[in-house]
Amino acid sequence: MSLRKEHELHQRRKGRNVGVGVLLASFVVLVLALTIVKVTSAGFKFPNTSSDVQQTEGQN
Template sequence: MSLRKEHEIHNRRKGRNVGVGLLLGGFVVLVLALTMVKVTSTGFSFPETQGTE
């Protein structure tokens, strides 16, 4: 139990921080999912290296 009541601005900042954190987490999950789909697809192949002549 806190001795002082939190100021209104702290509540607003906390809400904004949670929102930014969720967006950042969603972006990371999206990039991870796209990477996994690309790597595990059957058409994935490494680029051909050109031999020296």
């Protein structure tokens, strides 16, 4: 418990900060969920790396 009452401006800032934090957390969860869905899908293949490309060129 503080000795002085919190100013109204700080209360508004705290509410705004909580709102921004919730939006940021929901964005992170959305990106994580989309990544998990993309990686676990049956048609997912890792992109060719330079070593893979060199090996396939050597076979031709």
